[in-house]
Amino acid sequence: MAMPVSGVPTETVGGPRQWGGSAQLPAGRAFARVGRAVRSNRKATIGTILLVIFILIALFPWVIARDSPTQDAYTPQLGISTAHLLGTNHYGQDLFSQLVWGTRNVLIIAFAVGLAATGIAVLIGIAAAYLGGIWDNSLNVLTDVLLVIPLFPLLIIIAAYARGGTTLVLITAITLTSWSYTARQLRSQALTLRDRDFLEAARVRGERKLYIIVVEVIPTMTSLIVASFLTNALYAVLFASSLQFIGLGDPNTVSWGTTLYWAQNNAALQTGEPLWAIAPGACIAVLGAGFALLNYAFDEIGNPALRPVRKVRQMKGTEQRV
Amino acid sequence: MRYALRRLGFFVVTLWVALTLNFLLPRLMPGNPALAMLTKFRDLSATPQTLHALEILFGVNSQQSLLSQYGSYLGHILTGNLGISLSEYPTPVTTVIGSAIWWTLGLVGVATILAFILGTGLGIVSAWRRGSKLDSIVPPTFVITSAIPYFWVAMVLVLIFGLTLHWFPSQGGYYVTTDTPGLNFTFFQDVINHAFLPAVSLLITTIGTWILTMRNTMITTLAEDYVRMARAKGLPGRRIMFDYAARNAILPNLTGFAMSLGFVVSGAILIEYVFNYPGVGYMLLQAVSGEDYPLMQGLFLLITVAVLFAILVADLLTALLDPRTRTAR
Numbered sequence: 001m002a003m004p005v006s007g008v009p010t011e012t013v014g015g016p017r018q019w020g021g022s023a024q025l026p027a028g029r030a031f032a033r034v035g036r037a038v039r040s041n042r043k044a045t046i047g048t049i050l051l052v053i054f055i056l057i058a059l060f061p062w063v064i065a066r067d068s069p070t071q072d073a074y075t076p077q078l079g080i081s082t083a084h085l086l087g088t089n090h091y092g093q094d095l096f097s098q099l100v101w102g103t104r105n106v107l108i109i110a111f112a113v114g115l116a117a118t119g120i121a122v123l124i125g126i127a128a129a130y131l132g133g134i135w136d137n138s139l140n141v142l143t144d145v146l147l148v149i150p151l152f153p154l155l156i157i158i159a160a161y162a163r164g165g166t167t168l169v170l171i172t173a174i175t176l177t178s179w180s181y182t183a184r185q186l187r188s189q190a191l192t193l194r195d196r197d198f199l200e201a202a203r204v205r206g207e208r209k210l211y212i213i214v215v216e217v218i219p220t221m222t223s224l225i226v227a228s229f230l231t232n233a234l235y236a237v238l239f240a241s242s243l244q245f246i247g248l249g250d251p252n253t254v255s256w257g258t259t260l261y262w263a264q265n266n267a268a269l270q271t272g273e274p275l276w277a278i279a280p281g282a283c284i285a286v287l288g289a290g291f292a293l294l295n296y297a298f299d300e301i302g303n304p305a306l307r308p309v310r311k312v313r314q315m316k317g318t319e320q321r322v
Numbered sequence: 323m324r325y326a327l328r329r330l331g332f333f334v335v336t337l338w339v340a341l342t343l344n345f346l347l348p349r350l351m352p353g354n355p356a357l358a359m360l361t362k363f364r365d366l367s368a369t370p371q372t373l374h375a376l377e378i379l380f381g382v383n384s385q386q387s388l389l390s391q392y393g394s395y396l397g398h399i400l401t402g403n404l405g406i407s408l409s410e411y412p413t414p415v416t417t418v419i420g421s422a423i424w425w426t427l428g429l430v431g432v433a434t435i436l437a438f439i440l441g442t443g444l445g446i447v448s449a450w451r452r453g454s455k456l457d458s459i460v461p462p463t464f465v466i467t468s469a470i471p472y473f474w475v476a477m478v479l480v481l482i483f484g485l486t487l488h489w490f491p492s493q494g495g496y497y498v499t500t501d502t503p504g505l506n507f508t509f510f511q512d513v514i515n516h517a518f519l520p521a522v523s524l525l526i527t528t529i530g531t532w533i534l535t536m537r538n539t540m541i542t543t544l545a546e547d548y549v550r551m552a553r554a555k556g557l558p559g560r561r562i563m564f565d566y567a568a569r570n571a572i573l574p575n576l577t578g579f580a581m582s583l584g585f586v587v588s589g590a591i592l593i594e595y596v597f598n599y600p601g602v603g604y605m606l607l608q609a610v611s612g613e614d615y616p617l618m619q620g621l622f623l624l625i626t627v628a629v630l631f632a633i634l635v636a637d638l639l640t641a642l643l644d645p646r647t648r649t650a651r
Contacts, residue, residue: 043462145336148580150629152588153606153622154343160610160618161351238471242592245473246607260473264596274481281474288469296465 044297050290058104065100069093069254089276090266098259099283105167105255106287109240112171114233117179121228124179125186126213126221129194143187146180155239159248166250170240178235182228189224193217223298230295234288241284256280329637333630340626344619345395348380349388359408359615366411379405379616399623405616409609415620419602423624425495426601429517430590433524434583440525441532442575446568448533449540450559461537464530472589476523476596483519490519495600520597527589528582535578536571543571573644580636583629 039045057064074088086095128139158173159165165173193199202212218225243249244257247265251258263269263277360376368376378394386394398404404415448457484492491497496512543549544567552562591603598604602621609617 043465141332141335144332145339148336148584148630148633149340149343150584150587150625152584152591153625156591156606156610157344157347157618157622160613160615161347234469238469241471242473242588245471246592246595247611269477269481269485277477278474278481281471281477285466285470285474288471289466292465292469293462296462 041297041300043293043300047290047292047294047297050286051294054103054107054287054290057100058107061100061104065094065097067094067097069098069101086275086279087273089263089273090268090271091262095259095276095279098254099256099280102255102259102280103283105253106237106241106257106284109167109171109174110233110236110287110291113174113178113236113240114229116171116175117232117236118182118225118229120175120179121183121186121232122218122225125183126190126217128183129187129190130209130213130217132194140187143180143183146177147184151177152239152242155243156246156248159243164250165243165248167253170243170249171236174236174239178232178239182231186221186224186228189221190217193220223301227295227298230291230298234291234295237284237288237291256283325641326638329634329641333634336630337627340623340630341396341399342392344623345392348615359613362408362613363406363411366408368406368412372406372412375403376405376616379619404620404623407609407617408614409612409617415616418617419605419620419624422600422602422605425599426590426594426603429520429594429599429601430524430586432517433521434528434586436521437525437529438532438579441529442536442572444529445533445536445575446540446563446571449537449544449571450563450567452541452544457537461534464533467526468530468534470527471592472523472527473592473596475526476520476593479519479523480596491516492519493598516599520593520599523593523596524586524589528586531578531582531585532575536575539574540567540571543567546570573640576636576640576643580633583632587625587629 070093074094086099089095089098124139124143128136128143154177155173158177159169162169162173199212199216202216207216240249241255241257241260244253244255245260245264247261249255249257249261251261257280259280260277263273263280266273266276268274268276360373360380363373363376375398378391378398402416404419407413407415407418410418444460448460451457480492483489495516496509546567549562549566552566557566587603590601591606593599594601594603595607602624606618606621606625609615609621
């Protein structure tokens with residue numbers, strides 16, 4: 001899987017010449033600036049480290065957790081010990097193991113939704129801005145409507161009618177409902193690009209619209225597309241975990257949200273097993289923070305006005321995020 | 323005026339989409355899940371009229387075409403007929419919802435207004451003192467809190483202040499066994515006590531958005547020429563901060579306020595769930611687990627209408643405050 005956020009910093013932006021809206025800059029300088037920005041930005045560094053750790057855990061859970069996450073193999077309600085780092089729960093399952101193995105489910109959902117929703121957002125946002133006219137109007141209404149309908153209650157309804165969401169149901173439902181915010185941002189940036197000279201040149205050369213969008217427009221928006229991916233992935237983590245927590249996921253999947261569901265079902269807080277409920281929630285919070293920090297850092301990189309003071313420089317044509 | 327009409331039109335369109343989604347969802351799902359529910363209604367020996375209304379609501383056993391089903395569905399909804407609740411049979415859905423709505427309005431209303439005022443204030447100061455200690459701590463902190471799941475904050479607060487320190491009650495809206503609802507001081511105090519932790523949870527999780535959007539727009543505004551002009555004139559800093567910069571920067575924050583109401587609502591649902599707070603969010607989840615689909619649909623519609631209405635108000639307020647929107651486009 002291509003994971004734009006976990007790679008070497010210089011690769012995260014897709015390539016040299018293509019830094020958000022600053023097409024005038026000479027290739028080498030823009031390239032160097034981006035690399036420097038990601039490395040020197042502490043938020044980006046912390047976010048990347050957090051994500052890499054979680055991805056490694058999701059790929060190789062058995063390295064640090066030997067116990068089965070589902071087997072009721074131990075004495076229930078054991079405290080913290082070297083054998084059970086976070087103790088065992090009401091059913092005698094090893095909690096640490098459950099969290100380690102549960103990482104995979106949440107990351108699959110995050111990346112699947114992140115990629116799919118960003119794909120839809122790019123398609124709709126850029127099509128609206130570039131095609132203009134009636135296309136722009138109708139796609140705009142669609143985006144705005146989805147933007148204001150409260151998504152979480154909608155997801156609850158969908159999951160309820162689907163009689164509990166398997167991972168696939170969760171991914172589909174969250175993807176279809178949550179692309180609108182990023183589509184709107186992408187559209188605004190694409191609008192500022194529409195009348196640029198390099199696009200005009202491509203039109204004069206007689207390039208096809210599809211070619212212009214794919215080869216000329218999309219690469220200049222890489223920073224915002226990566227930011228969109230991060231936003232959507234963060235939503236996916238929070239929405240999916242919340243749905244699993246309230247019992248609308250599949251209660252048999254191993255995931256943080258499901259662990260929370262069983263903890264809540266057994267009143268873990270009230271019966272002296274607080275770790276059962278607090279630990280998976282903390283995992284969600286840390287993973288979410290990783291996505292959010294990276295996202296904020298990309299915001300700072302893409303929008304120079306927000307950078308820490310000493311680096312402020314006025315630049316035209318950068319996107320505005322509201 | 324044109325702007326206001328456009329926003330009103332958008333409100334109507336969005337409402338229509340929400341109604342249509344509500345209509346289509348049960349019909350799109352494989353093996354219409356409402357069928358099982360209708361059997362339960364029959365076991366409760368519901369009257370034929372009630373059953374018929376429910377069949378229209380969910381498209382079961384109906385010989386009508388989809389279009390005429392849609393027509394009668396819209397008719398029922400627009401006349402305020404949301405059906406009969408299954409779990410509270412035979413109480414109409416509207417009555418059931420009415421008992422929960424005040425709890426949520428009070429809780430979410432107070433917490434949101436506080437979060438908006440505090441968050442915007444912090445955002446203004448943070449942008450004004452760019453690079454100060456405050457500005458280097460506040461934004462990153464709240465980037466992180468905005469990623470924390472609402473229910474987790476609620477759980478931590480329950481654990482610390484409810485179960486360990488016993489400072490505040492952590493379950494329900496009031497002491498059901500010892501207190502009777504009424505207009506007296508003890509009940510009032512009881513309600514405040516119970517609402518404290520849920521309100522703080524909501525405040526912590528939503529305040530970050532206000533701080534960050536306000537700070538970021540404020541920074542853009544501070545670079546404007548009229549702010550530089552004000553500085554050149556030698557106006558006092560406080561006056562520039564509030565009368566020149568913040569006054570203009572607050573408008574996007576107002577729109578953002580409306581936009582993120584959806585998130586506040588979803589936060590409230592989960593927080594009510596953790597606290598067993600007797601509001602609409604908790605009721606929605608009860609309805610889901612009890613397969614009480616009429617109640618569930620009614621609550622979804624209510625939440626959607628409330629959010630859309632708040633957005634409409636914010637839009638109109640923006641138009642009133644910002645002359646540019648009135649002439650734009």
